[in-house]
Amino acid sequence: MAVYTEVSDEALDVFLENYDLGRVNMFKGIAGGVENTNYLLGTEKNSYILTLYEKRVAEADLPFFIGLMDHLATRGFSCPSPIRNRNGQALGMLQGRPAALVSFLQGREVVHPTPDQCAMTGRTMAQLHRAGEGFDIKRVNALAPSGWPTLVTSAADRANSVETNLAELIVDELEFAQANWPDDIPSGVIHADMFKDNVFFLDGELSGVIDFYFACNDFLAYDLAIAINAWCFGDNLEFLPEHCSALVQGYQNIRPLTDGEADCMPTLLRGAALRFLLTRLNDWLDVPEGAFVIPHDPKAFSARLRQFQSITRAQLGLA
């Protein structure tokens, strides 16, 4: 929730000299977004999002993110499409930051999705997994289980100040994940952050997916586990089995899960809940200085995690 980098009109004009976008008639910083600075840019030709990559995003990863959006958009997947300048470059510099222009995606997020919207989301995720095939840059998931011990260590001694027995929960769940994490299910490009605010709807249809800045190579079914965490809980953090079945069924209509994937879904769900619990817990305990963000409550994910501990394939619509 912040514009981190101010862009002057002069700097913007210099940046845009390399593009053919026409006259600028709107330039507004967008609230929301923790990792980067985003502006909505309107010109006589079209609307665009201008992103300045802040320090939390590694510059070495930018060719992956931008290349992936390009790859997906070219294959007909509805996502922001990088705009190239006259030199064919999609990545430039603005106010001392790496910066990219992408197409503006119409639509808006839903706060309380219906099962039907969950089904569309599942279908779209499977389409993303299909469209990601053949993308030849790789990115390791820094927030995979191998990255969790550091996050557990940095938060464990203060975790019980946030919630009773939270330290025990994260230590035990880390151990469980390390013992049970699969190693032989299908991998590919995953979004890894397909929360409700990253999926847009328009006129009752899913209009596209944004924010690929956690995308990476990992288990495809783990992406679905993240989406179940994001889409299938109510305001009181209660699991919504009908939403989950719809999401899973929507996914399977495009890409049926293997039996191995279905078997380890409860483990992946616990892992996904732990991953968001750990990053939120660390952000909660150490709000970054100058971040101007309200940290998300980590308890929303400990609540999910405890429910997933006893979930069955049948409850997930995977009978």
Place this chain on the structure above:
Amino acid sequence: MAVYTEVSDEALDVFLENYDLGRVNMFKGIAGGVENTNYLLGTEKNSYILTLYEKRVAEADLPFFIGLMDHLATRGFSCPSPIRNRNGQALGMLQGRPAALVSFLQGREVVHPTPDQCAMTGRTMAQLHRAGEGFDIKRVNALAPSGWPTLVTSAADRANSVETNLAELIVDELEFAQANWPDDIPSGVIHADMFKDNVFFLDGELSGVIDFYFACNDFLAYDLAIAINAWCFGDNLEFLPEHCSALVQGYQNIRPLTDGEADCMPTLLRGAALRFLLTRLNDWLDVPEGAFVIPHDPKAFSARLRQFQSITRAQLGLA
């Protein structure tokens, strides 16, 4: 720099049921703006700004602000125009807050205005003063000299922690203003905050003025004094006489200053600098909790104030 109030898609839909704006295809919180929450709303018909009025804005003042924009827009002044719902109301409730929709104004601010842009700003301010005639709601300027003693008192004992001799400066300048403030120059509706971020340019022309939430009834020449503070200083806080002459001349091309107004301009300039110094200083010393704003540096206005202490009519282009 914050969205203070989140608006859910469901609440927005209920709010918009009373309007005829068509399908929503964009809804983005706008960064920037300290007093209120602003969203950019795009529909198939047009673009709008949706403002939710936060606690810092008195609800009793809203009919003045909205009525003024309506009054000015009706008279051909380019500013956001309030959109009425089917019941003829321009003010509604959304997420428990008073809320209003206004038309979206194309253009963008300039960071380093040219003298020509200053002249356009002066001309536009005089047009605003003319267009404001006949508006029958009144609003006292809460930040007129009568409001300054409270601000001096609350900051004086800590002012020298911000800048050497700042306490003496504000006490002395308050005394100077109280002794020399005019009482017989022309009054009317003033914008009272026509800083660079509130004036938009498009295609080399001034396209309009936004943010009327400090507007009030006060001396017309005081509004010009505020604009000189805002538009006529360089990056090193040096006074820019060419910019000032252009601004003043642009204003006078539409509404010539009376000799009385010209005479007291140095006093008004010091007062305007003191007013922004005092509010910034108080914000600087007491950053509001949960505000998520970076306070502006008050020293930018003590530097102006010290320069205005010895300024002459001639240096202002008022020979």
